[in-house]
Amino acid sequence: xxxxxxxxxxxxxxxxxxxxxxxxxxxxxxxxxxxxxxxxxxxxxxxxxxxxxxxxxxxxxxxxxxxxxxxxxxxxxxxxxxxxxxxxxxxxxxxxxxxxxxxxxxxxxxxxxxxxxxxxxxxxxxxxxxxxxxxxxxxxxxxxxxxxxxxxxxxxxxxxxxxxxxxxxxxxxxxxxxxxxxxxxxxxxxxxxxxxxxxxxxxxxxxxxxxxxxxxxxxxxxxxxxxxxxxxxxxxxxxxxxxxxxxxxxxxxxxxxxxxxxxxxxxxxxxxxxxxxxxxxxxxxxxxxxx
Numbered sequence: 001x002x003x004x005x006x007x008x009x010x011x012x013x014x015x016x017x018x019x020x021x022x023x024x025x026x027x028x029x030x031x032x033x034x035x036x037x038x039x040x041x042x043x044x045x046x047x048x049x050x051x052x053x054x055x056x057x058x059x060x061x062x063x064x065x066x067x068x069x070x071x072x073x074x075x076x077x078x079x080x081x082x083x084x085x086x087x088x089x090x091x092x093x094x095x096x097x098x099x100x101x102x103x104x105x106x107x108x109x110x111x112x113x114x115x116x117x118x119x120x121x122x123x124x125x126x127x128x129x130x131x132x133x134x135x136x137x138x139x140x141x142x143x144x145x146x147x148x149x150x151x152x153x154x155x156x157x158x159x160x161x162x163x164x165x166x167x168x169x170x171x172x173x174x175x176x177x178x179x180x181x182x183x184x185x186x187x188x189x190x191x192x193x194x195x196x197x198x199x200x201x202x203x204x205x206x207x208x209x210x211x212x213x214x215x216x217x218x219x220x221x222x223x224x225x226x227x228x229x230x231x232x233x234x235x236x237x238x239x240x241x242x243x244x245x246x247x248x249x250x251x252x253x254x255x256x257x258x259x260x261x262x263x264x265x266x267x268x269x270x271x272x273x274x275x276x277x278x279x280x281x282x283x284x285x286x287x288x289x290x291x
């Protein structure tokens with residue numbers, strides 16, 4: 001997505017959902033004390049607080065949980081926005097130390113990799129946010145149900161927003177304003193006179209006929225919309241173009257993976273589950289689904 005910069009005032013934005021930088025990076029979080037992550041602007045100012053509010057307002061409008069502010073992701077975002085890679089001609093997700101967004105998040109103390117939106121040159125908070133929302137990749141980061149944490153940093157018109165899957169702060173998510181209802185008297189709860197009804201049987205979801213997902217070359221964050229199936233069965237017809245499939249298991253704090261052709265002790269991801277998000281890396285654009 002990088003383009004030449006004919007003049008310094010050009011507005012620009014780039015997004016990445018590259019949470020899984022590499023197995024090595026995920027297995028060995030960096031020590032922030034031995035890497036460059038020093039910044040005096042990790043605390044959010046008024047503009048950055050407004051950017052946080054806009055993110056959670058947009059998520060609430062789509063029925064999503066608010067993102068919790070992460071001090072480590074905010075430190076990484078503040079450092080990135082002050083770096084030379086935040087402005088043209090070096091505008092890039094790769095910073096001046098050669099670090100990816102995932103590596104930089106870990107260097108700043110976050111427990112794993114992170115997604116990232118960056119922008120430069122837009123006139124204010126709302127204009128920057130609107131530009132992201134009008135771009136498919138950036139919008140996907142903002143409205144991903146997979147993310148739970150956020151970090152924000154700005155330096156002039158250079159903005160960095162980082163997204164994480166792990167809440168590493170005890171602070172509560174920033175609230176989204178909602179109308180306060182008029183209190184009403186609560187009627188007493190009647191004592192039940194009959195046994196509660198038995199739960200209904202769980203129905204396996206049916207295939208979403210006619211729905212085709214286009215997987216683009218590179219890394220795709222998608223929600224699986226077919227019935228639960230073993231990975232090879234689910235990928236039938238496109239497996240030749242698939243490099244990997246990753247899913248984060250919040251229960252164990254580990255990444256599950258499927259690499260085509262790898263032995264079973266490498267492939268820890270066994271099935272694709274309806275309604276769950278997955279990162280899929282492909283070598284070419286391909287259509288996935290039923291027509």
